[in-house]
Amino acid sequence: MNDFSVSGFDLSVEPSATRNLTDGQRDRLAVLLDEYLVGLERGTPPNVADLVADDPELAEPLTNYVHGLEDLHQVAAGFAPRSGDQDAGRASETGETSHTVLGDFELIEEVGRGGMGVVYRAQQRSLDRTVAIKLLPFAAVLDSRQITRFRNEAQAAAQLQHPNIVPVYTVGVDRGVHYYAMQFIEGQSFAESIASHVSNQSLPEIETCVRQGIAVAGALHAAHETGVVHRDIKPSNLLLGNDGQVWVTDFGLARCQTDVTMTRTGDIVGTMKYMSPEQARGESAIVDGRTDVYSLGVTLYEMLCLRPAFDGGETPVVLRQIEELSPTPLRSNRPDVPNSLETVIAKAMSKNRDSRYDTALEFAEDLQRVLDGTPTIARNPTFLDRAAQWAVARKRAVAAGVAFGLVLLIGLAVSIALIAAAKQESDRNAILAKRSSQLARTTVDELGAKMAELLADIPEAESVRRQLLQETLAYYQSFADQVDDDPQLIKDLAVTYGKIGSLQNEIGSSEQAIEALSESRILFTRLVEEHPGDWDLVHQLATSENNLALALDRAGRYKAAEEHYQSAIEIGELLIQSDRENAEWRTGLSLAFGNYALLLGKTRRSEESERMLEQSLLIAAIDEDKNSPDNEDKLQRQLASTYQNLSGLLAEHSPKKSIEYAREALRYQMDALARNENDSQLASQVGLTLNSLGAAQAALGDSEGAIFSYRQAADIQRQLYDRQPYAMTHQRDLAVTENNLGLALAAEGQYEPARHAFDQALQFQQTLATEFADDAEIQSTLGGIYNNLGFVQEKLSDLPEALRSYRMAVQYQQAAHKAADEVPRYREFLSKHFFNCARLLREDGQTDESIKFTLQRRDLWLSDPSRLSGVADEFLTTATVISLNKSSPGKITYSRDDCVRLARETITKAIGAGFDPPDEFFDRPEYQDLRPNTSLQGI
Known part of the structure; x- marks a missing residue:
């Protein structure tokens, strides 16, 4: 009988000692626990009071946890009781063995350990029986997900009644140590059996392995029938009793089908070399019983030939092998294996889960057919099956190869067409020549432009896609040179220019x-002028205006971008007047308004920007009665994007309104994501909206809420990055989110976690800055991250590193300002970086270099009187430092008088630029003779 009646025990409840700790305090507590454990293992545990000297608020939780750590350490070290333990004293008086006691159990010896705990043989005193006790690793107390998995293991195993599943007796917690008791199996694991055969250089009997596999498959089917998926089937989790009975144990990573919240999409759980491909990709949402079928197939493979199907240890290398490679055929390693058994195991191990057995029972039945010598369900794969598997496993290489082949095909098609056209012209057969030309152009379109669109979903294929579009463009141009009055050809040419331009903009090649x-816009303008009634051409012209504006916007050429946004809006409004219900036209106009609004926001025209975004909402408003599902989906996405932009725009000035807009955007995005679960673009938008929500929460003073939102965004974006590491968008988004998280943590005084977040942001942004050295926005963002890192390094008293970070901030922000001097933000950021460098150098007594940075800052603001007056104050502050002899020893170039002179020069420039100081401003001795002459003279 299973017993879960331990009083007050709930693994989901966090210990009271840590319940009210912040994330930063938890991180710090984990570090202190680690320091204590290292000392404990060395035999010289540090004093708790010394450890918490800088963190007195952690004294209580650390003390509680240290007692638990001591218990676990003593258990592992030989079960010596803790000094002062009354039970221990009684034991020594009576002569009893000194075993560690947990609740009703005495732990006798360790029999195994793994990622989810340590297993001991123990004696249950009340029932006088031998049991196996599993302890949760103590550090997991700080990880709620690990506690949840431990609880899930107990609950999953306890509800399963099958002769091949190890039953759970009871669950408990004692002195902070979580545990559960289960039946003790006398015998060995399959892993130990494999190791024994390897050591003895003997192969196991095939029939025995198959019968054991049938028993395990039967147990798994029983678990799957109750909604439990094991997710960590491997030799060490399968036991062989001394009586020959097979047992399945360790449901630590099991998931109940009804509990989908325990493991988030993107979590990679399991043991690497036994994982199914969907597990290796972190696609927990689609993990089902077929995952266990795969892992059992891999286990049987290893049992039969004594070598793993994928050998790479527990390194990420093995994950790529699982994704891309097929294991060596079983019979190549062991020729005496029947062909039917090889086929059955290969089916269980199929990379495509739909090609595996639907249930573990079907797997067991096919294994039984192998023993019976009857035909199996599994069949040897055909040539086409192998080709399909090979292509799926090598998507990137196939994409490149296909594209290369297509380029050759396009070239061949064009060559044939042109040769045919030339021959027919010589024969004066113009009609046939025209048909040949049209055929070649159709081939170009089918094999060039359309294939390029298919490659758009493969981030690794960007360079191939660009090459394919360039080749397509070249062939279109060769046609255009021969027939320059064909409107369809001109349109194809314009579309291809547009695709190339949009791709170049995506990858940061702004000028190209x-x-x-x-070129695309010029061609569409020409076509619209020649065919004024063609609304499709008008729509494409509006799209080309918007796309050109986006590229100009990205390059920092705001004036030109504004003109083209206005043109896109003007044309879009004409389209809407002709057909209000056209969802594609409405989406395009709403998008143009939204993009223009973002530009206005960048140039400090917030009120205009908000009006534009509200207009964007009105245009995209959904009328469910008049829209098809496809059109409604387009409008929903556009609405969500506009709500997200509104949230970002208002985050600082109207945070409550911003939060409302962010939640509205999330509502639309999550609805769309439910219909398109694998849409990475939608998932990316969710991450951006969570970023906007975090910014609004931070502005409202809800730092904890902001930190939570940023971490949610980072989780989503890291999953996307892990799946598509070559996509620039995912790297950029992750850098921005980690930077924002760092800002929120710093605002809470959590400087060490903030530094970690900024380091993470740099990891992604530096890669982008190296790859896209001419992209001003990327360089500027990197400068900003360095500046923020410098701030927390200052707070952590790491001044040399802080100064280094500020210098790096200046370097990258200068590059951005030089590339796009129209963008006011870049100048403001650069000014801030100059100021921080100058201030830190001045405080360190390096006044000469400090003045050089202040002079560079002055050069940024020669027409801004207010900024110039601030720079003058900096010079006077430096003068004071020099007069107090706080400069670095040695010769200095700038004296106190030089600083005063520079301050006076700067104030004079400020007055010339329109600075109107109050009278008392000139009471300062340095400025007295600059006071303007206000005496009146009579006539």
Whole structure:
């Protein structure tokens, strides 16, 4: 009988000692626990009071946990009782063995350990029986997900009644140590059996392995029938009793089908070399019983030939092998294995889960057919099956190979067409020549432009896609040179220029993008002028205006971008007047309004920006009665994007309103994501909206809420990055989110976690900055992250590193300002970085270099009187430092008088630029003779 009646025990409840700790305090507590454990293992545990000297608020939780750590350490070290333990004293008086006691159990010896705990043979005193006790690793107390998994293991195993599943007796917690008791199996694990055969250089009997596999499959089917998926089937979790009975144990990573919240999409749980491909990709949402079928197939493979199907240890290398490689055929390692058994195991191990057995029972039945010598369900794969598997496993290489082949095909098609056209022209057969030309152009379109669109979903194929579009463009141009009055050909050419330009803009090649998009716009303008009634052409012209504006916007050429946004809006409004219900036209106009609004926000025209975004909402408003599901989906996405932009725009000035907009955006995005679960673009948008929500929460003073939102965003974006590491968008989004998280943590005084967040942001942003050295926005963002890192390094008293970070901030922000001097933000950021460098150098007594940074800051603001007056104050502050002899020893270039002179020069420039100081401003001795002459003279 299973017993879960331990009083007040709930693994989901966090110990009271840590319940009210902040994330930063938890991180710090984990570090202190680690320091204590290292000392404990060395035999010289540190004093708790010394450990918490800088963190007195952690004294109580650390003390509680240290007692638990001591218990676990003593258990592992030989079960010596803790000094002062009354039970221990009684034991020594009576002569009893000194075993560690947990609740009703005496732990006798360790029999195994793994990622989810340590297993001991123990004696249950009340029932006088031998049991196996599993202890949760103590550090997991700080990880609620690990506690949840431990609880899930107990609950999952306890509800399963099957002769091949190890039953759970009871669950408990004692002195902070979580445990559960289960039946003790006298015998060995399959892993130990495999090791024994390897050591003896003997192969196990095939029939025995198959019968054991049938028993395990039967147990798994029983678990799956109750909604429990094991997710960690491997040799060490399968036991062989001395009586020959097979047992399945360790449901630590099991998931009940009804509990989908325990493991988030993107979590990679399990043991690497036994994982199914969907587990290796972190796609927990689609993990089901077929995952256990796969892992059992891999286990049987290893049992039969004594070598793993995928050998790479527990390194990430094995994950790529699982994704891309097929294991060596079983019979190549062991020729005496029947062909039917090889086929059955290969089916269980199929990379495509739909090609595996639907249930573990079907797997067991096919294994039994192998023993009976009857035909199996499994069949040897055909040539096409193998080709499909090979292609799926090598998506990137196939994409490149296909594209290369297509380029050759396009070239061949064009060559044939042109040769045919030339021959027919010589024969004066114009009709046939025209048909040949049209056929070649159709081939170009089918094999070039359309295939390029298919490659758009493969981030690794960006370079191939770009090459394919360039080749397509070249062939279109060769046609255009021969027939320059064909409107369809001109349209194809314009579309291809547009695709190339948009791709160049995506990958950060702004100037090339502007050039291609300008060509596209010119061609569409020509076509609209020649065919004024063609609304499809008008719509494409509006789209080209918007795309060109986006590229100009990205390059920091705001004036030109604004003109083209206005043109896109003007054309879009004409379209809407002709057909209000056209969802594609409405989406395009709403998008143009939204993009223009973002530009206005960048140039400090917030009220105009908000009006534009509200207009964008009105245009995209959904009328469910008049829209098809496809059109409604487009409008929903556009609405969500506009709500997200509104949230970002208002985050600082109207945070409550911003939060409302962010939640509205999330509502639409999550609805769309439910219909398109694998849409990475939608998931990316969710991450951006969570970022906007975090910014609004931070502005409202809800730092904990902001930190939570940023961490949610980072979780989503890291999953996307792990799946598509070559996609620039995911790297950029992760850098921004980690930077924002660092800001929120710093605002809470959690400087060490903030530094970690900024380091993470740098990891992604530096890669982008190296790859896209001419992209001003990327360089500027990197400068900002360095500046923020410098701030927390200052707070952590790491001043040399802080100064280094500020210098790096200046370097990257200068590059951005030089590339796009129209963008006011870059100048403001650069000014801030100059100021921070100058201040820190001045405080360190390096006044000469400090003045050089202040002079550079002055050069940024020669027409801004208010900023110039601030710079003058900096010079006077430096003068004071020099006069107090706080400069670094040695010769200095700038004296106190030099600083005063620079301050006076700067104030003079400020007055010339329109600075109107109050009278008392000139009471300062340095400025007295600069006071303007206000005496009146009579006539």
